[in-house]
Amino acid sequence: MARTLTDEQGVKRYLVNLKVNGDNHTVMVKGNSLLVNVLRDELDLTGTKKGCELGDCGSCTVLLDGKPVNSCLVLAVEAEGREITTIEGVAQNDKLDKLQESFVNNAAIQCGYCTPGMVLSAKALLTRNPHPTETEVREAISGNLCRCTGYVNIVKAVMAAAEQE
Amino acid sequence: MSQEYAVIGKSVPRKDGWDKVTGKAKYTGDLKFPNMLVGKILTSPHAHARILSIDTSEAEKLPGVKAVITHEDVPSLKYGISPARWDENIFCIDKVRFVGDKVAAVAALDEETVYKALKLIKVEYETLPAVFDPFEAMREDAPLVQEEYPRNINTEIHQNFGDVDKAMAEAYYVRTDRFKGQRTYQSPIEPHSAISIWDKDKLTIYSSTQSPHYFQYYIAREFGLPMGNVRVLKTHIGGGFGGKLEPTGLEFAGAVLSKLTGRPVRMFYDREDMFAHNRGRHAQFMELTTGVDKDGKILAVHANFVMDGGAYTSLGVASAYYAGALLTIPYEFDNYKFDMYRVNTNLPACGAQRGHGHPQPRFAFESHLDNIAKELGIDPVEIRLRNARKSNTTTPNEFKVETCALTEALEKARDLSGWREKKGKLPSGRGIGIGVGSFVSGAGYPIYRTDLPQASAVIKVNEDGSEATLYSGSVDIGQGSDTVLCQMAAEAMGYVYEKMRIVSADTELAPHDFGAYASRQTLMSGAAVKQAGEEIKTQLLAIAAPALGVRAEELDCREGIIFVKANPEINRTFGEAAREFFVKKGPLVGRGVYHVPKLGGKFKGAAVGTSPAYSFAAQVAEVEIDEETGEVKIAEVWDVHDCGKVINPALLHAQVHGAFYMGMGESVWEQVLFDAKGKIINANLAEYRLPTALDMPRLHSDLVDTVEPNGPWGVKEVGEGATTPVMGCISNAITDAIGVRIDSLPLSYEKVWRASKERKRNTSGE
Amino acid sequence: MYLPDFEYYQPNSLAEACRLMAKFGPRARILAGGTDLLHKMKHGQLEPEVIVSLNGLERLREITYQKGVGVVIGARATHNDIAGSALLQEKYRSVCEAAHHMANNQIRNVGTLGGNIVNAVPSADLPPILIALGASVKLAGSQGRRVLPLEEFFTGVHSSVIEPDEILTEVIIPDQPSTGSTYIRFGLRRSGALAVVGAAVAVTMEGETCREARIALGAAAPVPMRARQAEAVLKNQVITPDLLEEAGVCAARECSPRSSIRGSEEYRRDLVRVLTRRALQKAIKEGHV
CATH class of the missing domain: 3.90.1170.50 (Aldehyde oxidase/xanthine dehydrogenase, a/b hammerhead)
Structure with missing residues (x-):
């Protein structure tokens, strides 16, 4: 359990270690601080988007120990000790992951606001299941809403990335 | 033919793809x-x-x-x-x-x-006291939402072209149908x-x-x-989608x-x-009366509409005019009457949503036309072919249509979908339907009254000739205009796409453009960009000519190489010539501007619906209905588009996918709902149901070729036009499957369940 | 949106968690996955002063088989833990499928079995199938523990027999005589949609004869309900299509759905008929639990 400190207004603050994309960060958060806000506001990892704040759209998807979750419904204090992957952690040394490359090459991006969450949901799927069926791909991204693409090219991109395995 | 152009017509990757896929892309809130x-x-x-x-x-x-x-x-x-x-x-x-x-x-x-x-x-x-229903709002005793609009009538339109009464009187068959649309929200x-x-x-x-x-x-x-x-x-x-x-x-x-x-x-x-x-789609109440001859040829149409505008005008006055104006585009007929009341209510204001004002009337008309076809025993594709607009025609409300390949699109959609093998032959619970649509390629008049040009552009080539930057007030909201305009600039300059940079959507750094609405940018912004690119090329060829020992007119430039047309072996690079230009004459800059020629008639509201060019689409959908539960599955869809010359095929088809998706959501799943006190009860993405990846059908996007003389390289729009046929198409497919027409949107599972049940009750009672 | 302020505790033992809950009483709330709790707090529907997180209690995530007891699922098991559990896949595939088809993947990775039950909403997907399988719940409180049938847990929308100092720790599915079970949900889109109606059944077949059927319905009443009259229609009867339809009609008659944004009372009732019949057909045909 995190160490605490009470501020002048009597609000308790928690010292939390967050391991994000392999980097360790120590941050002070309030009990009610949400992971999405800490990532965006404290760590400037704004690739994690806010869309609905209620777990309906998937824009704020991050991987927690490899599994996609909505970071708008996760308390920052509860993320301590977990491996957090955000979209910024997917490309390595400025080299796109094959899934990201596939999104670019298959015109799977339009406004791009859902893209980080989509990529992470798909990434988790391909890690678990390198050769998914189209239905499995659709299931894996069905918690990520996209208003631009009708998902057509997103599904195509994920399937194409899987074929390269 | 494929060699005609070096840069346009290719599915180059988007300019912003890398940033968006890595999370680097910053949105305003970031x-x-x-x-x-x-x-x-x-x-x-x-x-x-x-x-x-x-x-x-x-x-x-x-x-x-x-x-x-x-x-x-x-x-x-x-x-x-x-x-x-x-x-x-x-x-x-x-x-x-x-x-x-x-x-x-x-x-x-x-x-x-x-x-x-x-x-x-x-x-x-x-x-x-508040009023939520537009018909109640028009009553004399209704509370006034805005003092300045008596009976809450915010916009009133009465247009009459040709002689509707006479044509109706002479018609073989006259039919009236009433349809209701719903409030939807863009939900970016x-x-x-x-x-x-x-x-x-x-x-x-x-x-x-x-x-x-x-x-x-x-x-x-x-x-x-x-x-x-x-x-x-x-x-x-x-x-954005209008919102x-x-x-x-x-x-x-x-x-x-x-x-x-x-x-x-x-x-x-x-x-x-x-x-x-909000500012989403208006709910429209649409009464359509159409007279046809015995072959199903449309003689006259009367559209009598009311729309719920919500509390303010927003962009709704345009929505109101668009609702009727564009009904005349896909089919040829001479006599047309349009009546509309846009009414204020104590609900959020409605505005422009993809297809601005037109998708619901198009749903109504496509449904209505199928009803007519059924009555006359004419196949739905056939009645559309008989009425489809042709190139170089003018609508009764004075819109000039130079290119129209709707006939070819209908035939192709029919053939690709296997319409002949399916229509009337599908097993119980399955159905097939067709709808058509069209849209403006940019509004003929600016969004507010002004004499400013529609679009302008500047291209500046880097001092060392290694890159060029396009400055355009156009706005990439995800549709890919930055990419497409860079392709157009490179083509016009004789340059390469990869070396193009763009500064857009900034009123200080980029020259004026009205932005992303009315499907205007590929044609209008593109026209300005083309001109700017050509100006660069002209200047460059002039400076390059002496060193190559020829006159400028003998030269051309393509993909960054300036060459003698008669002997391409004699050449030099774009970059080298550009550097020479800068050394001798200063910045190499090209400028472009686009004004729409004067369009349209002189009647009140004549401006709305004018455009340099119109897109056309035919769409076929196959659906599967679980008649016991009312569940609708859109199984497969074929969209065939006439959108002129295509600059980036991958982005173009992506527009069709997204436009279809939005229309599909509005057909069955989406509706903004209110409680009795006017508060939205589904202001979230759990109960305002955008379809998920699991709900999408197999979707085929195909094209018919046209080259539009009024668009740069022959372009027309696609982004909104592809939303317009969807609701009518799905409505017709569901009707085919369950044997009964549902006249109000959305065609929800519960409505389908109810309609199926009633039909069964009626047939078993007979 | 924002979460109201609260004090956060993450006890290391169940006993400590119970002690905290006893101390703070109704001012405190248990946080398991948080997908329902945080949702309600963001809407201002709940403003607990204290949050007691079960995050430190890893053992509550276990899914085990205990001889003589049955399958024991820890309350903190997520929906995806359940959907992917090899033990449950082998013994109660119907439970895995029910967990797999709810909400969306991100929610299933976080939302828990305990939360799905304690939240006590009529449309919850797991209670019907668990009730059909005769499951019990174990509640731990400062005064000790008690086990009761899940069916008796719910008292109304958002209310149950759980005391403020109690924590739901596990769900027990007893060994079954059932030969087949299934859960069918009907939602208004294919993902991320609450059940308009859900129907779960567990049947014990002997050849063509149904010895016993247990039918539990979701979103058909203020609480997950047994359709006992429909069950009676089937008991010791030779199964025919007409009999299954009759059971469906019976279930539709005895349920008491309400009209809501997702469906009218009339629509829901008819869905109960259809889904009950289909669930029975499926459970009988597939022949596994």
Whole structure:
């Protein structure tokens, strides 16, 4: 359990270690601080988007120990000790992951606001299941809403990335 | 033919792809400025109420709160789309008109404090009788939403072309059908936000906007500033679909909060605010009467419509005109009458959503036409072929259509979908339907009255010739205009796409353009870009000629190589010549401007629906219905488009996918719902159901070729036109499957269940 | 949106968690996955002063088989833990499928079995199938532990027999005589949609004869309900299509759905008929639990 400190207004603050994309960060958060806000506001990892704040759209998807979750419904204090992957952690040394490359090459991006969450949901799927069926791909991204693409090219991109395995 | 063009016609990857796929792309709400505050608007909990008092003192005392403002702190000048209908204030002064109307705003150190401060603002209201139904609102005794519109009629249209009465009297068959549309919402995934920075006499606003220019115009006007003192720009934008076309309270309130505090202020909507602000699709009540001859040839149409406009005009006066204007485009007929009342109610204002005003009337007409075809025993594809518009024709409301390949599109959609093998032969619970659509490739007149050109562009080649930058006021809201315009620039210059950079959607750095609406940019912005590119090429060939020992006219430039047309072996590079130009003559700059030629008739409202070119589409859908539960599965869809020359095929088909997706959602799944007091009860993405990846059908997007003389390289639009046929197409497919027509949108599972049940009851009773 | 302020505790033992809950009483709330709790708090529907997180209690995530007891699922098991559990796949595939088809993947990775039950909403997907399988719940409180049938747990929308100091720790599915079970949900889109109606059945077949059927319905009444009259229609009867339809009609008659944004009372009732019949057909045909 995190160490605490009470501020002048009597609000308790928690010292939390967050391991994000392999980097360790120590941050002070309030009990009610949400992971999405800490990532965006404290760590400037704004690739994690806010869309609905209620777990309906998937824009704020991050991987927690490899599994996609909505970071708008996760308390920052509860993320301590977990491996957090955000979209910024997917490309390595400025080299796109094959899934990201596939999104670019298959015109799977339009406004791009859902893209980080989509990529992470798909990434988790391909890690678990390198050769998914189209239905499995659709299931894996069905918690990520996209208003631009009708998902057509997103599904195509994920399937194409899987074929390269 | 494939060698005709070097850059356009190819599916090059998007300019912003890398940034968007890595999370580097910054949207407005991602930006941070030193000392920045966060702000939010307090909205009305009542649909109609007088404001008696506002007490902000408790909110001001909350630690972290830096400013609280109400109508007393902001200009009282009203705004809206046209001077006759400027009816919206930054904050309500005497009364609120819908649940969500703007009342006050707070700026504080963080979001949490902002929310807490909003709760501490005490507003005393006296509730007033409210009206939510447009037909009730038109009654003499109905409460007035806006004092200046008697019987709440915000816009009234009566147009009459040809001799409708005579044609109806002579018709073999005259049919009237009534249909209802629903309120839908654009639901971009990115919530609106705006960062205002008022620094001395300069106001800079980063906004999630589809039209920085339109925002700049109204913001400058509100604050009495010269337009040059207001800079509006965007970074990346997470979708608009019409919902980010007009300034919200975020820009106005943020500007005042920034001025008061001397700090940048980031204003934001959350998802519930977005629904409340709305400006989504109007619900239309559509009565259509059509007279046909015995072959199903349309002789006359009367469209008699009412639309629920909500509390303000927003862009709705245009929506109202569009609703009827575009009904004349896909099919040829000479006699047309259009009556429309846009009515104010105490609900959120409606505005422009993909296909602006047209998708619901198109749903109605496509359904109506199928009813007529059935009555006459004509195949639905056949009746459309008999009526399909041809190239070089003029509509009864005086729109000139130079290219139209609707006939070819219908035939191709019919053949690709296997229509002949399926229609009337599918097993129980399955159905097939067809719909057509069309749309303007840019509105013929600007969004507000002005003599400014529609679009302009500047291209500057780097001093060493290694890159070039396109400056364009156009707005990439995700559709890919930055990419397409760079392709067009490179083609016109004889340059390469990869070396093109773009600065767009910034009223200070980029030259004027009206932005992303009415499907205008590929044609209009593209025309300006083409001209700018050609100007570069002309200058470059002139400077390059002496060294190659020929006259400039003997040269051409393609993919960065300047060569002698008669002997391409003699050549030099674009970059080298560009550098020479800079050394000798200074910056190598090309300029382009696009004015729409004078279009349309002289009657009232003649401007709306004019366009240099029109797209056309035929769409076939196959559906599977679970008649016991009413569940609708869209199984497979074929869209065939006539959209002129294609600049980037991958992006074009992606537009069709997205446009279909939105139309599909509106067909069956999406509807904004209200409680009895006018509050939205599904202002979230759980109960406002955008279809998920699991709901999407197999979707085939195909093309028929046209080259539009009024568009650069022959282009026309695609992004909105592809939404227009969807609802009619799905309606016709569902009708084919269950044997009965549902006349109101959305064609929800429960409605399908009910209709199937009633049909069974009726057939078993016979 | 924002979460109201609260004090956060993350006890290391169940005993400590119970002690905290006893101490703070109704001012405190248990946080398991948070997908329902945080949702309600963001809407201002709940403003607990204290949050007691079960995050430190890893053992509550276990899914085990205990001889003589049955399958024991820890209350903190997520929906995806359940959907992917090899033990449950082998013994109660119907439970895995029910977990797999609810909400969306992100929610299933976080939302828990305990939360799905304690939240006590009529449309919850797991209670019907668990009730059909005769499951019990174990509640731990400062005064000790008690086990009761899940069917008796719910008392109304958002209310149950759980005391403020109690924590739901596990769900027990007893060994079955059932030969087949299934859960069918009907939602208004294929992902991320609450059940308009859900029907779960567990049947014990002997050849063509149904010895016993247990039918539990979701979103058909204020609480997950047994359709006992429909069950009676089937008991010791030779199964025919007409009999299954009759059971469906019976279930539709005895349920008491309400009209809501997702469906009218009339629509829901008819869906109960259809889904009950289809669930029975499926459970009988597939022949596994």
